[in-house]
Amino acid sequence: MSEPKTDSKWHSEQARAERKARLNSLKDKNGGKKPIKTSNPVVRIILVVILVVAILMTGGWYALNSGLPQQTLSALSINGEAVKVAEMNYYFYMTASNYGVDMTDPATAEATLSMPSGVEEFETYKDMLVDSAAQMVRENYMLAAEAQKAGLALDDSDLQKITDFYDTLQQQADASQLTLTNFMAQYFGKGATTESLRPAFERLLLAQKFAAQQQESFEFGDAELKAYYDEHRDEYDKVSYRAFTFTAEVAEDASDADKEKAKADARAKADAMATLVTDEASFKAQAIANAAEDQKDAYTSNDASLMADTRYYSISSLTQSAWLYDETRKAGDMTVVDDTNAASSTVLYFVSRSIDDQPRVDVRHILIMADETTATEEEIAAAKAKADDILAQYKSGAQTEDAFAELAKANSEDGNAADGGIYTDIYPGQMVDAFNNWIFDPARKTGDTDVVQTNYGFHVMYFVRPAGVEWEINVRSVLADEAYRTYLTDLKTAYPYELNDLGLRFVP
Structure with missing residues (x-):
């Protein structure tokens, strides 16, 4: 049996005693914990700096991510x-x-x-x-x-x-x-x-x-509008014409020679059709005769060869638009135009060119919704009664456009309620039939009111004014934009600006 290891016991007791002494040295005379301090002033300064930097870094990180610089600088x-x-x-x-x-x-x-x-x-x-x-x-x-x-x-x-x-x-x-x-x-x-x-x-x-x-x-006189129109007729006129296209029929893997032959065949067919056309009726007949079987009905019933009231920018082929809008073009003119990219030839027959004088109007309305397809009879009747009541309120009041606009703001369920229910520059066919028919009635005059039912519900109507015709409105808009840009350019001289480099560091 071995002897007890007294040395180990002594060392462990000594370690416990030393630890106890260290703990006692950290206590004050009342047994509380002494504050940690150092007698070295340099060390104390370093500790303070480290603490301040830590605080600043934490606060700075929060400030940067909270958007404080962006709201301040x-x-x-x-x-x-x-x-x-x-x-x-x-x-x-x-x-x-x-x-x-x-x-x-x-x-x-x-x-x-x-x-x-x-x-x-x-x-x-x-x-x-x-x-x-x-x-x-x-x-x-x-x-x-x-x-x-x-x-x-x-x-x-x-x-x-x-x-x-x-x-x-x-x-x-x-x-x-x-x-x-x-x-x-x-x-x-x-x-x-x-x-x-x-x-x-x-x-x-x-x-x-x-x-x-x-x-x-900005105001522009008739002479000013007409002068601008005369210089930019192609942008505001519309043409009506007939067109029929023969496309080259060729396989994707065809040789260049076969492709050229197919193009020539398409051109020959177009030329042959052109020799048989003497007027619009014969053009339509030839279009039907040359159309594929699955397209004949479109050319027969829907008169697919007629391109009515077409604007310059709506014609995809520049060659075709250039020919159609040529100043010398007259009714009955005909040509064949090749499109090398599409490998096709098109027969064109010119019908007419005219100024776009389609009327436009301004109107206000108050919508009381009652969808014809989903609303019950009771809901439709209630919507009609509400619309009639609103119109009665209008007629018992000042009966002005401003008064109607206020009623629209308070009652309309359309998206333009906040704007007083106004729709401007409406063209024929833009609105649903009942709405369209009321505003474009030839007898319509400023201040007219009524209740009109559409599939959306009931509209309390107020006719504001005829807004003019298409070309005048478009020309006036262009001239107004030019005048406004000039106004802005002149105004900027009174509002100089200067960038701030420090603040711009916080712009992404």
Whole structure:
């Protein structure tokens, strides 16, 4: 039997004693724990610095990710007024989206934004988008400022658009299982919240309202409209003509010689048809005779060879459009046009050319929905009664367009209710039959009202005015756009802007 290991026992007892002594040294005279300290001042300073840096790093990380810099710093100033980074980011994200850059995919977006722009003035894609976004911000700032000078302000219906927009964002955030703040940051940039962007959205709506008012303020006389039309007739006229195409029939693996022969055969058939055409009736007869069996009915019943009231830009073949819109073209002219790409030959017969004088009208309406296919008789009757009651309210009141617009805002179930139920520049056939027939009745005059039923429900109608004819409206729109662009160019001289390099570091 071996002896006990007294040395080991002694060492273990000694270790316990030393540990006890160390613990006692950490206690104060009352048995509490002493504060840790060092007698070396350098060490104390280092510890303090480490602690401060740790706090700053934690706070800085939180600040950066909470969007605080974006809500605090300015990205640019316009005529001395600072624009926060959060607002600039909204426009940057919208601009990027318009250029096909998905900012919700950071890795892909970063790679795209760092690519060369291909535009001499801008080194990278990001540089180009920053400039584009800055121009948009500037334009809206100056238009909003001019609106305020003119005494223009947002009304309740305008502000409701922001509320509705936020409600839509909330629904999308819920569907994405994100908070609204995180959702907005993902789609509009860090710092984007309902609170931080509300001034930007109000400014945007006011700018849009003023822009629409400004564009409508430009006036052009009949002589000015006619002069512009005369210089751009091809853009506003329409032609009617007949066409029939012979396509070369050839196998995909055919030799070049066989392909050329097939093209020649198609051309020969087109030429042969042309020799037999003397007028529209004979053209239609030849089209039916040459049509494939499964297409004969289209040429017989639907008169498929007739291309009525066709605009220049609707004709796919440049060769055909050039021939049809030639100033010397007259009724009865005929030609055969080859399309080498499609390996086909087309017989063309010119019928007429005319100015597009289709009428347009402006109208307001109040929709009380009652779908003819799904609503019960009781629901249809209730909708009719409500529509009649609204019309009675109108007739017992001021009977003005503004009064009708207010009733539309309060009662209409159509998407344009907030705009007073207005539809402008409506052309024949644009609306469903009953609606269309009422507004284009030759006896219709400004201020006329009625209740009209369509498959959507009941429409309380208010005829605003004849809006003019197609070509005049289109020419006036072009001239107004040109005048507005000139107005903006001149206005920009009064609203210089300057980019802020520090703030732009927080633009993606």
